[in-house]
Amino acid sequence: MTGVPLSWFLILSAVLFSLGVAGFLIRRSVLTVFMSIELMLNAVNLSFVAFSYQLKQVNGHLFTFFVMVVAAAEAALGLAIILAVFRNRGTLQVDEVNSMKN
């Protein structure tokens, strides 16, 4: 029997998502935390495309496309916020940005 069981794609997606969560929790550099979020979005995209394959429909691809667009917007805004934070606080460590005023 040829081919890859579709459940493997879902397991891969789950593993990547969990790793993203783990990175989000244990990393302290705000940039790496942000990248972990992107990793989670990517993992979800993979399951969308896998389901799309199972249903033989393109709709899943459209969802992936929208996730990408939102991720692009998020990256632009998030990096701008990181720039602003760095300018004001001079640090990129999430646990050092802990006061409401300077």
Added chain:
Amino acid sequence: MTFFVITLIKAALWAAAILLSLLYLQWIERKVIAHVQLRLGPSRVGPHGLLQPLADVMKLLLKEDLTPAGAHKFLYLLAPFLAVSLALVPVVVLPFGPEVEVFGVRTALHLADLNIGVLFLLAVTSLGVYGTALAGWASNSKYALLGALRSSAQMISYELPMAIAVVAPLLLANTLSLQGLAEAQGGYYGGWIPRWNVFQLPAPQIFGCVIFLISGFAETNRVPFDLPEAENELVAGFHTEYSSLKFASFFMAEYANMITSCAFATVLFFGAWQPLWPEAKGSGYFPTLLFGLAGLVALYHGLHPARPKDRITLPVVALAFFGLAAVFLIPVVRPVLLPVFWFVLKAGSLLFTFMWVRATLPRFRYDQLMAFTWKFLFPVAMVNLLATGLLVAVYGK
């Protein structure tokens, strides 16, 4: 099985052709710029400096390979590798000709015809920025870092007008496959004017083509947009700390990117391998005529030599040209050589434009560079796309 064999043979031919042209493109560029500036250019190694590229390769091979202190070892190695491999990959989708029959074997003159060909090209070229960015960062040097920062910002900014300029011809051709694009530009208006996308009704892409070429200059970090390696400000920019073969990789990547840009422009706007005028009106004999004429000129100068050694070298060159002219008359190889000839001629003219511009224009200032793309190129590309869409929607195909 035959498919694999044919593909392997084609891949070997492609690789040989691109590497050889990379080697000699640099010689041609030095000669062209020299003659624009009324100099002779390389002339010591071999007749007319023809062996100069080999000497350069030897020199680069034998140089000491330095790694600066404090460099990030892995990324420092990865950067030139990324740069050169990503620059060479796009060749696989370029269509050099239609499906042809040679010695009883039918094959198409491209390695792969993806139905997302244009997207593939854009994707690979958009990854090219990592080579420069990582090189600058991993070198642990302020000049390299500044060069890399400039390069990243410049390439992100110029990718926008470039992508938008690419979309307009796609509206005319209605396909994303490069071979499909080439075929969609066949035929002639009134028997003479080719239906290339620069001329194609209802929306001739003259502005789109110019925008694409200007962005191409910026994407390949060429003059007048070579800010990432502005030598009077940044020593050598992002590759300041690289030596030996790693430096050669960046050098090769720049020329490979140039070839890709020009070939992509040829496919998008200048009809890829479609001849300038119809085959029925004798365009098939143009290469013979061209090479024959070149041979005659060389022969004339060989008989009236300006320097003593020209008496030998120029007749040899003339003989080579006559040989080329004769090859284009052999009926068996004609269907293969003619499309390739037209493709190379068009891409070559664009490459010549790149060199011509380098010899003519001074470098932009950095703020001018950014203002130019965001305030001028991007809006113009947008208007061009909207106008094309409107014309295609109203007048149809």
Added chain:
Amino acid sequence: MDLVLFLTFAIVAVGCAVNLVLQRHPISAAISLIGVMASLAVLYLLLGAEFIAAAQVIVYAGAIMVLFVFVIMLLNAEAERKTGRSLVARYIGIPSLVLFLSLLGVLIHALYPSAERASFGGFTGGTPQNVGRLLFTRYLLPFEATSALILIAIVGAVWLARKEAGE
């Protein structure tokens, strides 16, 4: 063949993702993330999602990650400082993560019909034509909404990243 492709790129993706989590320097993390994205693009191709695979490389690897690398270089971000590692995290966190992952794998494998197999060419609907047709008919409203979102994001980013007056 499909299995080999899947396993290769799945291993590359997981390896890069683990590296992303473990690396302390942002730029190493960024490179790992690019690796994950590139291998996911190959898996998309395997699942017949050509357009999405190309968009993945252009948008994620070619634009978003370039921005990340740019910001890392611009801020000259340094490696994270080591802080007091909690022993609980090391001795309970990692085993429980592995346990959780294996549980998840077993669950998905048990609940999901294993007869479904993906092979290259089994679904060829992901062409730009099909995606585009759906995008501009059925999903037109979300598409327009995302374009408005992008516009807002651009304006917001420019406003946030601008130099303060008098600075």
